Amino acid sequence: MSSMLKVENLESGYGAMQVLWKPSLEVKKGSITSLLGPNGVGKSTFLLTVLGSVEPWAGKIFYEDKEITNLPTHKKVDLGIALVPEGKHLFDGMNVHENLIMGAYRKEAIKYIDDSLELVYSLFPILKERDRQGAGTLSGGQQQMLTIARALMTKPNLIMLDEPSQGLAPILVGEVFETIQKLQAEVGLTILLVEQNAEASLNAASYVYIMHEGQIKAEGTADKIRGSSDIREAYLGI
Amino acid sequence: MKIFVRGGDFIYKGNTQETLSESLSEVFSNRVKEEKMILTLLAGNLIHGLLLGGVYGLATMGLSLIFGVINVVNVGHGQFIMVGAFVALTMFTVLGLSPVIAIPAALIIGMALGFFFFYTVMRRLIRAPELTSLLATFAMGILLEEIAKLIFGADFRGYYWAVGKITLPITTIPMSKLYAFIGSIAIALFLYLWFSKTRIGTAIRSVMEDSEGARVCGVNVSWIHALSFAIGIGLTVMSGVLLTMFIPVGINPYMGGGYTLKAFVIAVLGGLTSPYGAFFAGLIFGLIENGAYTLFALIPGVAPFPLTVSLAFWMLFFLLLVKPTGLLGK
Numbered sequence: 001m002s003s004m005l006k007v008e009n010l011e012s013g014y015g016a017m018q019v020l021w022k023p024s025l026e027v028k029k030g031s032i033t034s035l036l037g038p039n040g041v042g043k044s045t046f047l048l049t050v051l052g053s054v055e056p057w058a059g060k061i062f063y064e065d066k067e068i069t070n071l072p073t074h075k076k077v078d079l080g081i082a083l084v085p086e087g088k089h090l091f092d093g094m095n096v097h098e099n100l101i102m103g104a105y106r107k108e109a110i111k112y113i114d115d116s117l118e119l120v121y122s123l124f125p126i127l128k129e130r131d132r133q134g135a136g137t138l139s140g141g142q143q144q145m146l147t148i149a150r151a152l153m154t155k156p157n158l159i160m161l162d163e164p165s166q167g168l169a170p171i172l173v174g175e176v177f178e179t180i181q182k183l184q185a186e187v188g189l190t191i192l193l194v195e196q197n198a199e200a201s202l203n204a205a206s207y208v209y210i211m212h213e214g215q216i217k218a219e220g221t222a223d224k225i226r227g228s229s230d231i232r233e234a235y236l237g238i
Numbered sequence: 239m240k241i242f243v244r245g246g247d248f249i250y251k252g253n254t255q256e257t258l259s260e261s262l263s264e265v266f267s268n269r270v271k272e273e274k275m276i277l278t279l280l281a282g283n284l285i286h287g288l289l290l291g292g293v294y295g296l297a298t299m300g301l302s303l304i305f306g307v308i309n310v311v312n313v314g315h316g317q318f319i320m321v322g323a324f325v326a327l328t329m330f331t332v333l334g335l336s337p338v339i340a341i342p343a344a345l346i347i348g349m350a351l352g353f354f355f356f357y358t359v360m361r362r363l364i365r366a367p368e369l370t371s372l373l374a375t376f377a378m379g380i381l382l383e384e385i386a387k388l389i390f391g392a393d394f395r396g397y398y399w400a401v402g403k404i405t406l407p408i409t410t411i412p413m414s415k416l417y418a419f420i421g422s423i424a425i426a427l428f429l430y431l432w433f434s435k436t437r438i439g440t441a442i443r444s445v446m447e448d449s450e451g452a453r454v455c456g457v458n459v460s461w462i463h464a465l466s467f468a469i470g471i472g473l474t475v476m477s478g479v480l481l482t483m484f485i486p487v488g489i490n491p492y493m494g495g496g497y498t499l500k501a502f503v504i505a506v507l508g509g510l511t512s513p514y515g516a517f518f519a520g521l522i523f524g525l526i527e528n529g530a531y532t533l534f535a536l537i538p539g540v541a542p543f544p545l546t547v548s549l550a551f552w553m554l555f556f557l558l559l560v561k562p563t564g565l566l567g568k
Contacts, residue, residue: 053453077456089451091444102444105437106456154456 001028003065004158004190005050005081010059012049019045021214022059027158032184032191034205034222036198036236042214043194044086047160051083052076063158078108082156086163088147092136096127099135099146103153112155119187120149123179141172148179152187159183160192165200173197177204198236202226210235276536282409283528289411289419290484291524295517296422297477297497298504299429300470306446306511307466310363310371314379315501316494318348318471322478323489324386330397337399337414340479341421348475352468360467361460379494386491396487418480425476426517433513442466446511496547503550506557509564519565526553 009022019042027033037043048054050061052073061069063079071079091099100120104113121128124145130138135146144164151159161180165173177200183189195201202208202222210218210231218231225231301315325347326340359378363371401413433439444452445462453459481497482489504523508515530549534542557565 051454053450072458072460073453074456074458077454083454085450085454089448089454091447091451093447094443098440102440102452102455102457105441105444109456150455154454 001030003027003062004029004031005192006062006065007046007050008060008062010046010049010061011057012045012054013057014045014054018057019214020049020059023209023211023214023216025209025216025219027190027192028207029190030184030188031207032180032193032205034193034195034201034208035211036195036201036208037211038196038235038237041211043211044162045214046211047083047085047162047192047194050160051081074106077154078106080155080157082151082154082159084147084151084159084161084164086166088143090135090143090146090150092134095132095134096138096146097131099150100127100131100153103150104155106154109153109155113153116153116155120152123152123182124149141168141175144168144172144176145179148176152183156189158190158192160194162194163196164193165195165197173200180204198232276532278408280529280532282406283532284525285406285409285411286415287524287526287528288521289415289524290528291521292419292422292517293477293480293484293520294500294504294524295520296425296480297474298501298508298516298520299426299513300472300474300477301501302505302508302511302513302516303442303473304467304470305505306513307442307470308360308364308463310360310375311368312378312470313372313375313498314377314382314494315375315474316496316498317379317382318351318474318494319478319481319497320386320489320491320494321351321382322348322475322480323482323485323493324390324478325475326479326482327395327397327489330399337479337482338417341425341476344475344479345472348472349468351475352471353464355471356464356467361463364463379498383491383494390491392491394487395489396485397482398486399483412483414483418483421480422477422517425473426514429473430514438465500550503554503557505564506554506562507565512564515564522565523553 003026005025005027007023007025009024010020011018011022013019023042023046025033025035035043035046045054049056052071056069059069060067063076063081068076068079091102094102100117101113104110104116109116126142127146127149130142135143138146148161148164164176164180168176180191180193181204184191193201193205202225205222208220208222208225209216210225212235217235218225220228297319300318301312304310304312322344325344326337329335329340329343330337355378359374363374399414401417403410403412404416433443441452441457441462442465444455444457445459445466449459452462485493500523504519505516507523508517508519527546527549531542531546534540534545
């Protein structure tokens with residue numbers, strides 16, 4: 001399989017505080033790859049730096065073997081990289097439909113707007129029912145669906161999800177992971193899944209990286225990580 | 239200017255409130271004594287207040303837009319109103335052009351100034367501490383004042399756009415004021431439609447709501463910051479043109495500071511980050527200001543103009559105490 005996203009020795013941070021200490025990671029085309037680690041180890045910063053919201057200090061980022069390290073965020077979205085950010089970042093004052101239309105803001109995405117709407121409404125029928133409802137009035141689970149749906153509207157090839165199961169009831173966590181697997185298997189997207197929920201991520205992902213203190217401490221197939229009690233005990237607590 | 243009413247109960251020394259003094263002197267000269275006449279006076283001044291309020295509203299929309307999008311309070315806001323007043327004055331007295339033509343000119347000049355100040359100053363302030371942005375925007379205002387003084391001098395100036403007047407039983411309204419009011423409503427309405435119907439307007443709203451969310455949708459957030467600042471300044475400079483209809487001899491390089499304060503009060507009244515809220519709050523502020531002036535003038539031994547100026551402070555104080563999200567805010 002060829003590479004969709006390749007990150008080499010990435011460094012970044014906020015102000016004088018360095019958060020990422022040269023993690024490297026590769027996401028193969030068509031795979032679900034997971035980046036695991038507890039809170040506050042730099043996982044979100046990693047995604048924000050890949051997308052360019054946080055400026056990279058050093059290191060390289062490749063997308064489909066082209067270097068994109070210092071491209072502005074909107075150009076990266078154009079290329080087909082989508083982020084489902086932590087904390088949702090929905091437009092609460094707009095309704096569900098308007099949020100989805102904002103997802104298709106780029107000219108490249110507008111062309112596919114009808115197909116994209118059909119796709120997200122088939123994945124999340126509840127969003128169609130509530131399409132005129134304000135995004136701020138949805139339940140937590142529905143807001144998470146809308147955040148994923150809005151990212152799909154950008155017509156991505158690679159979708160990066162930042163803790164999609166955070167704050168959801170256990171039954172909804174299962175649904176979110178099912179959706180993620182569907183996106184890979186049926187829609188053909190490549191997925192980079194950042195999670196704290198090691199159990200569910202190991203089941204969904206084929207390859208796993210473990211981050212700690214801004215560095216990749218371990219990596220391997222999901223089976224390998226699951227089989228290594230050292231790694232599980234040291235970093236995942238399972 | 240001094241107006242003696244009721245044998246000298248008070249002296250009015252105004253320079254930027256000519257509106258009020260005109261109508262006051264007109265009505266007072268008829269020896270007002272009955273309460274009915276006071277009500278007539280109040281009603282007349284409320285009409286003038288409403289007309290001025292439209293311009294106040296427009297003048298505040300820019301402040302709200304800028305605060306809403308880039309989260310910087312522009313303490314030099316009123317100085318851009320001053321720029322607009324000088325644009326109108328210069329075009330009228332030097333080039334002989336009517337204020338109708340000064341409005342698009344003010345938009346262009348304002349947006350050019352907006353882009354200039356965005357890329358030189360504001361861009362660095364977006365994530366800066368509040369004190370830094372307050373000082374920097376304050377300095378920007380002083381810079382504008384001093385440049386205006388170099389070009390135009392420090393005297394009070396003015397012009398009168400004679401396009402007729404409407405005489406009502408209770409007051410006389412110069413058509414220029416009515417046009418200014420209609421102009422501010424038309425601009426506000428246009429902005430509303432532009433915000434809600436166009437792709438770029440929707441992008442600005444999305445950045446106001448959640449800039450990180452807008453970024454992941456592919457909105458070029460730094461361009462939206464620059465554009466919104468330029469539009470905000472453009473609106474403000476346009477409002478300065480319209481304001482000149484209300485201050486026939488009140489144009490001066492240092493006129494802006496008072497309007498900064500009024501704009502703050504109006505912005506808080508309207509919910510701070512809502513340009514439409516700001517417009518309606520401007521109407522309300524104009525009504526309260528002129529109504530209060532009329533009533534203060536009835537109190538013996540009180541100078542109504544300084545009291546009216548302090549009213550803005552009182553309203554700000556009261557609002558922050560009672561409803562800090564703004565009367566029209568969520």
